[in-house]
Amino acid sequence: MREVARAAGVSPMTVSYAYSRPGRVSAEAAARVRAAAQALGYPGPHPAARSLRRGRVGSLGVVLGERLGYAFDDPQAARFLAGVADVCAAEGVGLTLVPITGAPSDPERVARAVVDGFVVWTTSDDDPVLDAVADTGLPAVVHAGPHRRGLPVVGIDDRAAATAIGRVAFAGARRPVVLGFPLDRDRARRLLTGPAVGPARFPVTRHRWEGLRDAWTGAGHAPEELRFAVCPVNDAGHGEAFTAELLRSPHRPDAVAAMSDELALGALRAVAAAGLDVPDDVAVTGWDDSDAAGRAGLTTLAQSLRRQGSRCALVALGLEPGDPAPDEWRVVVRGTTR
Amino acid sequence: MREVARAAGVSPMTVSYAYSRPGRVSAEAAARVRAAAQALGYPGPHPAARSLRRGRVGSLGVVLGERLGYAFDDPQAARFLAGVADVCAAEGVGLTLVPITGAPSDPERVARAVVDGFVVWTTSDDDPVLDAVADTGLPAVVHAGPHRRGLPVVGIDDRAAATAIGRVAFAGARRPVVLGFPLDRDRARRLLTGPAVGPARFPVTRHRWEGLRDAWTGAGHAPEELRFAVCPVNDAGHGEAFTAELLRSPHRPDAVAAMSDELALGALRAVAAAGLDVPDDVAVTGWDDSDAAGRAGLTTLAQSLRRQGSRCALVALGLEPGDPAPDEWRVVVRGTTR
DNA sequence: CACGCCGTGTGTATCGATACACAGCTAGAA
DNA sequence: TTCTAGCTGTGTATCGATACACACGGCGTG
Numbered sequence: 001m002r003e004v005a006r007a008a009g010v011s012p013m014t015v016s017y018a019y020s021r022p023g024r025v026s027a028e029a030a031a032r033v034r035a036a037a038q039a040l041g042y043p044g045p046h047p048a049a050r051s052l053r054r055g056r057v058g059s060l061g062v063v064l065g066e067r068l069g070y071a072f073d074d075p076q077a078a079r080f081l082a083g084v085a086d087v088c089a090a091e092g093v094g095l096t097l098v099p100i101t102g103a104p105s106d107p108e109r110v111a112r113a114v115v116d117g118f119v120v121w122t123t124s125d126d127d128p129v130l131d132a133v134a135d136t137g138l139p140a141v142v143h144a145g146p147h148r149r150g151l152p153v154v155g156i157d158d159r160a161a162a163t164a165i166g167r168v169a170f171a172g173a174r175r176p177v178v179l180g181f182p183l184d185r186d187r188a189r190r191l192l193t194g195p196a197v198g199p200a201r202f203p204v205t206r207h208r209w210e211g212l213r214d215a216w217t218g219a220g221h222a223p224e225e226l227r228f229a230v231c232p233v234n235d236a237g238h239g240e241a242f243t244a245e246l247l248r249s250p251h252r253p254d255a256v257a258a259m260s261d262e263l264a265l266g267a268l269r270a271v272a273a274a275g276l277d278v279p280d281d282v283a284v285t286g287w288d289d290s291d292a293a294g295r296a297g298l299t300t301l302a303q304s305l306r307r308q309g310s311r312c313a314l315v316a317l318g319l320e321p322g323d324p325a326p327d328e329w330r331v332v333v334r335g336t337t338r
Numbered sequence: 339m340r341e342v343a344r345a346a347g348v349s350p351m352t353v354s355y356a357y358s359r360p361g362r363v364s365a366e367a368a369a370r371v372r373a374a375a376q377a378l379g380y381p382g383p384h385p386a387a388r389s390l391r392r393g394r395v396g397s398l399g400v401v402l403g404e405r406l407g408y409a410f411d412d413p414q415a416a417r418f419l420a421g422v423a424d425v426c427a428a429e430g431v432g433l434t435l436v437p438i439t440g441a442p443s444d445p446e447r448v449a450r451a452v453v454d455g456f457v458v459w460t461t462s463d464d465d466p467v468l469d470a471v472a473d474t475g476l477p478a479v480v481h482a483g484p485h486r487r488g489l490p491v492v493g494i495d496d497r498a499a500a501t502a503i504g505r506v507a508f509a510g511a512r513r514p515v516v517l518g519f520p521l522d523r524d525r526a527r528r529l530l531t532g533p534a535v536g537p538a539r540f541p542v543t544r545h546r547w548e549g550l551r552d553a554w555t556g557a558g559h560a561p562e563e564l565r566f567a568v569c570p571v572n573d574a575g576h577g578e579a580f581t582a583e584l585l586r587s588p589h590r591p592d593a594v595a596a597m598s599d600e601l602a603l604g605a606l607r608a609v610a611a612a613g614l615d616v617p618d619d620v621a622v623t624g625w626d627d628s629d630a631a632g633r634a635g636l637t638t639l640a641q642s643l644r645r646q647g648s649r650c651a652l653v654a655l656g657l658e659p660g661d662p663a664p665d666e667w668r669v670v671v672r673g674t675t676r
Numbered sequence: 677c678a679c680g681c682c683g684t685g686t687g688t689a690t691c692g693a694t695a696c697a698c699a700g701c702t703a704g705a706a
Numbered sequence: 707t708t709c710t711a712g713c714t715g716t717g718t719a720t721c722g723a724t725a726c727a728c729a730c731g732g733c734g735t736g
Binding site for chain 1: 386387395396405410427435439
């Protein structure tokens with residue numbers, strides 16, 4: 001920039017203003033600066049230097065408790081991120097995905113991220129990146145929990161929502177199953193019976209499980225009758241495989257409440273493949289009301305992850321106050337329940 | 339950092355080394371530094387300052403010619419980005435999506451991005467962000483074209499691939515239709531007949547169209563018989579709607595070659611809804627060989643966008659030489675063609 | 677005619693860290 | 707005993723820009 005200033009016959013400050021505040025310099029000076037820049041091949045102010053001096057970077061950090069590629073594999077995460085991206089685009093701010101891998105170096109990667117704030121996708125209670133995010137002192141929001149270090153949380157009341165959808169899913173059922181996410185970072189595939197389900201480390205899993213359990217026991221049933229099928233990955237393939245296995249077992253489920261539409265759609269495929277009828281033989285519910293759920297006629301719990309993503313971004317960019325009211329949800333009854 | 343140095347009774351350099359090169363300082367000094375940092379609430383080296391001095395940021399920029407949220411809406415882009423993300427995660431580098439909106443300010447947003455290199459998702463020949471990317475002087479790669487400003491391109495030979503899949507799609511057909519992407523940034527939905535299709539500004543659209551046209555005319559048919567249905571958005575809904583409309587017309591298509599699996603799956607839905615048979619009444623082909631295509635038994639052109647994304651990332655991070663050989667593709671024949 | 681405001685250019689200090697070269701010290705080798 | 711090498715700590719210069727305050731001339735106003 002100094003060289004450009006010399007070539008244009010002006011001071012460095014004039015060059016700086018020519019780029020950052022077009023109105024601050026005369027048209028003539030601006031033209032001279034542009035010409036000199038062109039001649040010297042100067043590409044404009046160095047972004048890192050500008051960030052240092054201005055104290056703002058122009059990018060919002062997003063932390064997914066999972067490995068980075070997860071952002072594009074999990075449809076729920078993608079919907080959420082689309083909402084974050086909407087706000088970023090409107091504000092002219094970049095969206096930086098922090099390269100988390102599950103390794104011990106993750107907190108350091110958070111600390112090194114060149115961003116103005118953080119949005120943390122729902123993670124486990126003991127995730128060390130939460131401390132790393134809080135330690136940066138930058139504005140931050142956690143999506144759907146956990147509550148920690150005073151970080152604001154954006155999300156719905158998962159437990160209440162789960163109770164509501166559970167009542168619909170389990171109506172008239174005798175052998176209900178919850179098809180859900182991992183309880184902790186182990187991500188082990190397994191089948192648990194009600195009381196054996198300890199407190200899950202993932203708040204979303206915990207709240208939804210508790211809500212679904214409440215729906216079952218609240219109807220006067222025994223907790224041991226409700227099972228929890230833990231799918232290691234949130235996609236239709238895993239939901240289908242686990243459901244198929246359960247349908248072949250003697251204790252065949254007659255209601256499947258899934259924690260996502262993807263798992264539920266997999267369950268529907270398994271039920272169809274087994275030659276059974278939905279909802280008469282097996283009732284199925286999902287979670288999120290995605291487009292695919294609508295097309296499949298799935299009874300589901302509607303929430304807008306996209307809107308929640310946008311709200312997170314607004315808070316993390318300091319454009320809205322933190323800890324706002326819980327987001328909305330509602331039960332959408334379609335044809336997969338009795 | 340100076341204050342931490344004073345509190346720990348060491349020089350600033352020692353503090354710096356304590357963070358960036360743990361082996362460079364004695365265990366005792368490191369401990370003193372950590373303690374002082376803890377006491378003062380020092381969160382570690384300021385990322386922007388470190389970036390300025392080191393000349394490296396630790397983040398890879400990704401430019402999508404579309405609005406930002408597109409990254410999470412288009413499944414093709416998502417697969418590609420997953421490949422980029424794989425490399426970023428392995429290298430401990432962040433992934434920054436540059437907030438493009440289609441407005442004139444886009445080039446400036448590229449110039450302001452705090453990144454170490456750029457990956458540009460396939461865009462139109464005249465997209466101004468290509469110049470902006472080249473002007474930064476940072477390492478950059480363009481996915482699938484256009485070739486401009488000497489930027490390396492990673493992708494397959496779209497034209498040859500299109501010819502190959504076209505031969506399969508159009509075998510025995512008399513009223514073929516290409517179901518494809520927009521020709522230019524207008525994104526207008528329309529139906530063109532062969533010769534009316536001007537040179538598309540999107541290289542991918544252009545190459546695939548030319549290849550498919552070659553397949554048709556190469557079999558001795560007249561170019562006017564091949565139509566091009568331009569879908570404004572790459573998703574199943576648009577593919578379904580446009581195909582349904584064509585199926586209702588008197589000149590009912592008997593072969594649909596789609597430029598993506600999503601469009602093809604939509605076409606399959608439309609054919610089924612019309613009570614017609616695949617492949618006897620209508621042959622359908624896709625492009626990409628996504629999971630859904632495999633499940634649907636779709637004949638398609640297999641390429642790995644994920645691998646291409648990884649290759650782009652490696653080149654843009656300077657870990658591999660630019661302009662490598664074209665990526666691989668092959669025709670996967672399943673049940674939706676004669 | 678004096679005054680103050682506006683538009684425009686400049687100098688200085690600083691944002692917060694790290695590369696580099698060098699100095700002191702200890703220990704093992706010759 | 708001397709020399710070299712390795713370990714550890716420090717001072718200086720610099721990365722590239724911008725905030726801020728000030729200076730200067732023109733001009734409208736009372």
